[in-house]
Amino acid sequence: MSLCKTRLQEERKLWRKDHPFGFFAKPIKAEDGSLDLTTWTAGIPGKQNTLWEGATYPITITFPEEYPSKPPKVKFPAEFYHPNVYPSGTICLSILNEEQDWRPAITLKQIVLGIQELLTSPNPDSPAQEPAWRAFLKEKDVYEKKIKEQAKRYISTT
Amino acid sequence: MGRDTYLKKVLGEDRYQKVQGSTVLMVGAGGIGCELLKNLMLSGYGTIHIVDLDTITLSNLNRQFLFRKGDIDQSKSITIKKAVESFNFHGTKLISHHGNIMDTDQFPIDWWDQFSYIFNALDNLEARRYVNKMALFLKKPVMESGTTGFDGYVQPIFPYKTECFDCQPKATPQTFPVCTIRSTPSKPIHCITWAKEFLFQQLFDESVEGDAEDLSNATDNDKELENLLKESNELVELRKLVVATGEVISQNTFFSEMVRKIFQIDIERLLLIDTLWTNRLKPIPISDAQIEEVADLIRSGGIEQRLESLIDTQVWSPLENLLVLYKSATNLQTRMKNNKFIAFDKDDEDTLDFVVTAANLRSLIFQIDTLSKFDVKQIAGNIIPAIATTNAIISGFSNLESLNFLAQNSRTDSSMVFISIRPNKYVTSATLEAPRKQCASCSVARGILKSEEGTLDQVTLEQFIDKVKSKYSYSSDISIILGKSKLIYDFDFDDNLSKSLSEIGFKTGELVLIQDEDDEVENLELYIEVGLKSNDIELPELELRQKILIEKENGHENGVGKDAEEESGDVIESDMAFETIVIEDEVEEEVPAPKKRRIN
């Protein structure tokens, strides 16, 4: 729908003018050389002085045709280790949930900042995967070790 | 007395002539279309084009009264034309088009341009949006209409003068987050979605692998299956049981294994996550006693009798749900021996029974109301009840409201009409409002970009951008989006500048959206029309308005109310158009349910 594409171009413009330090976000390039505004890749830097620091975590953001009435779907790579991330990589976050806190006015910037916050502050009430969730609640040392290992895999290049 | 004597009296001589001389389009030859075509013909329209892509099915016949049993599998648009010839009293010329209205090859923009009025008789949002857009491009009036059960509406649309179809947001089918479906359902629809799109799919249907476009939960859950439930992989094991070579014994095994896993083990596992249940009712797994009771009944062979006495419109007991689940699951299992997979179909009893009972049993566990098979079928099958009378009333209004425009001065003071079954609100009407300035469709200037095939091969994107910028005096840089979501150029993306337009994808029927970087002027959308004899690219003559000015304009203008006042001398017509026909109580301050509006 036309609202979807004008809004996405608007988001792109907003992002260019103002985006948080260390983050990136861009539409993917299609085979024909155009940019597909409905699918973006982005990088979420882990917060400093946390287990997640030093790495930039990749996500893909898929915007449905009904966006911004409906929220985009955001995914980490499959098997991403976090209590609120499904094994498929899908993120369980209330601002991305149509039935919960999604509002059409939520910007891309707010989404990526929300995800950065989620990394360091998991929500124990919405478990999305068994291993990270259990470790987070019951075996802190295992949890920390796994997070640090994961950070090494996504080490920031800049 | 001539056949048209009364018609002339009703319409007035002038309007009669105008109607006779009109070429109109009716999109859709279904429930509303059958009624509407009859009305339009009896109103004496000169030429009516009919477009529909469907063929006639048995379930159409109860309300699409122009079709008969012998017409099944025939084209709707062609059959409807033959059906009305017997009462073509005013010599209307009927032209059928079997095809998709959104097909730009069959229906190029100059084909659309021949109509003086467009009647929508459609059943889906996508086509309505498309017709709306074409009408905005060509500034053609549209009579939009729709019905759901006892409710119905007509909305006359006068492009850029009154609200368009997109001005009011439309409800789209709801999707549910994975978390709700998989772990914490709270409504019957959650359990039905789980049963239909997750459980059924996993056990019997082909697995759908990561289609990015389709955000259905099943896609997600598919991958999660292997991972999330790594500990036991039971569903996969279950699926293996489904296709295991079938002795009778494996049928019982499959059923009891399935019930134990889905309604006991999985639930017990969820219960372990106690944080989930601090603010929610805890689910109660099915008891061993319940499972044994079913097993006993199966062994005793008395279940057929029990099943025969069940009524679709009643809510079944837990035991009855389990029995129907057993029956449908074993039937499906048997069928899997010949089929690679089975897809859910509301008219396939086994698949429906399975989904109904699995959803109900899950509802019972989560202490959610259970529903009758009839009700689940409506939801799982996305069935919208269609009622012939509603269609007939709405088609009548559709025809009637359009006649204002065919009055001598092409009046645009038609009304929206809503019908419903609520007392005092059988028929209500509302004045048309000016386009909403936030509407993504109305806030765009539109025109047609004309070109020749060869020209698109020669002109580069860079040349095109220069041309657009100077033609419309853009002061800042622009961005260009082609089709649904392809960004081909903006301030930050100049990779394609040296490519030719055809290389980039410019072709007939494609839309080009142009926005300015500084957000100062309205957006511009161009419809590409190839084929005209022209050595260059012809851009439409348009004046792009400043965004700030548009807001001011909308502040002052009072929609079409002004027109109505100027023409208030025309009493007979406004009578005919409305007042004498409205069946409405005196109470008028309430707004009709569908939308908040001013009411006449």
Ligand SMILES: [Zn+2]
């Ligand atoms: Zn509009």
